[in-house]
Amino acid sequence: MGDYSQCIQYKYKNDFCIKCLQKDEDKKSLQQQLPRIAALATGGTIAGETDPTELTGPYRSGVLSIEQLLAAVPMLSKVARIRAEQVANIDSKDMTNDLWGKLVIHVNELLASPEVDGIVITHGTDTLEETAYFLNLLVKSKKPVVLTAAMRPATAVSADGPLNLLEAVVVAGSKASEEQGVLVVMNDEIFSAHDVTKMNTYSVGSFQASEFGALGWIHENQVHFERSLVGTHFNTTHSRFSIEKMCKLPQVEIAMSYAEASRTSIDAFVANGAKGIVIVGTGDGTLHKVLQQAAIDAVRQGVAIVRSYRVSYGHVSHEKLDDEADFLTAGTLNAWKARVLLMLILAEGINDHAERQYIFDHY
Structure with a gap:
């Protein structure tokens, strides 16, 4: 009888290689099914940096890049395909009408592309609600637009930015978020741009919506909406306003x-x-x-x-x-x-x- 050991060894090795290739193909297939999210950074505390000797402050806003923010959240690659852009890197207290105008034009351009399923904008907390409401009146798409931020700088102990960013991406990639108008995701909760406001100077739960309450929440990367704004004037697709008609505010x-x-x-x-x-x-x-x-x-x-x-x-x-x-x-x-x-x-x-x-x- 001939020695088949080499043939058997080759067969097992070949089977193993085929299985590895199949796994790689499965991973690629799963990756291609993930939503395509454009992440736009504007600065703020979420991109802030503290003095090494301090726990949470004092700090400088708008220091870290969007690439650094994304790199701090490895889980992002499992929930979305992300393209990143640094639109600005400012303290949001210094927000301007000009930057608002540029932002809404760029957001509308991105949403018009079939290669973008949703948008996440990182922002400072001081004027986040104003930017969100401005976008809510001028964005022309049913696709999700989600703003998020942080109350603690990125280098602080127990920084809240990474989880806020992850959950904002999850919400932006969810079909349930379509036609809800511009949303704000903070501290596991989903808010309407119309309702939300900053209510506290330091708490990670500082964003609330007075008697309206949150629209929903995120838990274990699952999006839950308790009330819907579909078909209302809070939906961006129904707004009568258009940035193209405006030369200057x-x-x-x-x-x-x-x-x-x-x-x-x-x-x-x-x-x-x-x-x-x-x-x-x-x-x-x-x-x-x-x-x-x-x-x-x-x-x-x-x-x-x-x-x-x-x-x-x-x-x-x-x-x-x-x-x-x-x-x-x-x-x-x-x-x-x-x-x-x-x-x-x-x-x-x-x-x-x-x-x-x-x-x-x-x-």
């Missing part, structure tokens, strides 16, 4: 009512060329009588006035004074989001008072 300022308030701020804003002013009122958006008269005078000079509130819950009621003085009311929008909406209303040349109020009531 008009100057809109924010004033505040308080005990012994003066008219100095409103008069100065008007003199400096403001086209609109949002006033943070007391209680139900009420204005000190001196400030109220300044606002009435501003309207007579062609300046749009919006009453908002300085409390955390509720909405601003539309009253007889508003009709008499041609004031707009912000509804449930806080002052900084009301400013964003007023800028877009003015930029599109919407001059009818009733139409402006309708927009505030529905957006």
Whole structure:
């Protein structure tokens, strides 16, 4: 009988190689099934760096690159195929209208591509809710757009950024997130750009949505929505606004009512060329009588006035004074989001008072 040992050894070795190749092919197939996410970085605490001797601060925002942020979360490769871009690297307190404009144009371009299934934007917490709401009014796609951030810098003990980033990518890659408008993912929760606001100076759970509550949550990389915004005006695909119609955003300022308030701020804003002013009122958006008269005078000079509130819950009621003085009311929008909406209303040349109020009531 012949010696078949070499043949047997070759057969087993060959079978092993075939199995290895099959596994590699299976991995490639699984990888190709993962959602394609564009990750855009703008800076913020999530890209911050602390002094080596400090636990969480002081720190410098916008230091680490998007590549460094992604490298810190190896699990990302198992949930999505990611392409990364560094759009900016700033402290979000320094956000500008120009950067907003560039961001929304680029986001719309990316979403128009069949090679992109969703977008994640890393951002600073200070103005995240303003950027999210701006995008919510101007993005034209049913595909998910998710903003995330961190309350602790990337090099801090127990940094919250890595998990927030992972969960934001998971939400952006989920079919359940489509047609929900722009979303914010923080601390295992999913929020609407319309509702969310920063409520705390240091807590990782600082982002909340007042009486609206979160839309849903993420657990073990599974996305759960408890309520839906599909088909509502909060859905970006239904927004009447278009960045293409806007050459430049008009100057809109924010004033505040308080005990012994003066008219100095409103008069100065008007003199400096403001086209609109949002006033943070007391209680139900009420204005000190001196400030109220300044606002009435501003309207007579062609300046749009919006009453908002300085409390955390509720909405601003539309009253007889508003009709008499041609004031707009912000509804449930806080002052900084009301400013964003007023800028877009003015930029599109919407001059009818009733139409402006309708927009505030529905957006």
